Amino acid sequence: MNIRIFNDKEELYREAANFFIDHVKENPNAILGLATGATPIPLYQNLILDHKENKTDYSKVKSFNLDEYIGLPKDHKETYYNFMNENLFKYINIKETYVPNGDPNKKEQSCLEYENLISNNQIEIQLLGLGANGHIGFNEPLTPFDSKTHIVTLANKTREDNARFFNSLDEVPKEAITMGIASIMKAKTLILLAVGENKADAIYEMIYGKVSTECPASILQTHSDCYVFIDRAAASKINK
Ligand code: GLP
Numbered sequence: 001m002n003i004r005i006f007n008d009k010e011e012l013y014r015e016a017a018n019f020f021i022d023h024v025k026e027n028p029n030a031i032l033g034l035a036t037g038a039t040p041i042p043l044y045q046n047l048i049l050d051h052k053e054n055k056t057d058y059s060k061v062k063s064f065n066l067d068e069y070i071g072l073p074k075d076h077k078e079t080y081y082n083f084m085n086e087n088l089f090k091y092i093n094i095k096e097t098y099v100p101n102g103d104p105n106k107k108e109q110s111c112l113e114y115e116n117l118i119s120n121n122q123i124e125i126q127l128l129g130l131g132a133n134g135h136i137g138f139n140e141p142l143t144p145f146d147s148k149t150h151i152v153t154l155a156n157k158t159r160e161d162n163a164r165f166f167n168s169l170d171e172v173p174k175e176a177i178t179m180g181i182a183s184i185m186k187a188k189t190l191i192l193l194a195v196g197e198n199k200a201d202a203i204y205e206m207i208y209g210k211v212s213t214e215c216p217a218s219i220l221q222t223h224s225d226c227y228v229f230i231d232r233a234a235a236s237k238i239n240k
Contacts, residue, residue, distance in 0.1 A: 001226050001227075002227045004229050005231070009042075012195070017043050020125060020127075021050050023125055028057060029062075031062045031122060032124065032126075033063070033125065033184075035129050039194065065099040066136075068080045080099050100114045100178070102177060111177060114179070115149040115180075126184060127192075128217075129192070130194045130203070134205055139180065142213050145219050147181050150178065153174060153175055185222075191227045191228075194230045195234055203228075
């Protein structure tokens with residue numbers, strides 16, 4: 001793991017954005033893995049700004065998102081499909097984007113289709129956030145490391161953490177579709193971002209804990225090209 005701790009969050013986000021921008025400039029047909037949550041938003045803002053100012057071209061880039069809630073109405077602002085459009089896609093010239101299908105009537109089919117898609121499209125750089133309980137994508141604690149795209153029952157902790165985006169906890173879906181841990185680990189390069197003190201325990205476990213399904217992110221210790229960008233608060237439990 002290549003761990004970088006930033007005093008300045010703006011610098012963290014600029015550098016993380018440059019990671020993607022440099023790759024896209026060198027590889028116009030890049031295949032990117034993207035993530036949702038509050039953490040990547042400033043990274044996406046940097047990509048948008050760069051696209052506006054420097055005209056970085058995404059017209060041949062493909063993107064694959066990690067996960068999606070099951071059962072939210074299509075026009076709900078918190079579907080990850082809408083999140084990606086609102087926070088990134090509509091501001092850059094990307095044409096081919098994929099987010100797993102959250103249709104509650106097609107769960108099994110959607111998992112197979114998405115896994116098939118990512119098997120046929122080698123993700124080059126996969127962006128990851130981190131759940132406070134160590135989840136990556138929506139792979140909650142105890143998810144097998146060999147899991148492929150699957151349906152998950154969200155942990156109470158995750159639903160409580162994500163309730164801030166909804167009107168009430170009741171509104172937060174109970175299920176999601178997510179790339180599995182094995183699907184994520186197939187990406188050539190991983191970059192995980194975490195900011196804030198509520199991620200400090202998960203960061204500690206991810207870096208120093210035993211590689212165990214109890215902390216899904218601990219598997220990243222075994223990836224051959226994994227970058228971790230964190231701020232001081234997220235790094236507060238590690239002795240550096
Ligand atoms: C969400 C997403 C994850 C994300 C994580 C952290 O539930 N499914 O992909 O990384 O939780 O979110 P945030 O960045 O808002 O803390």
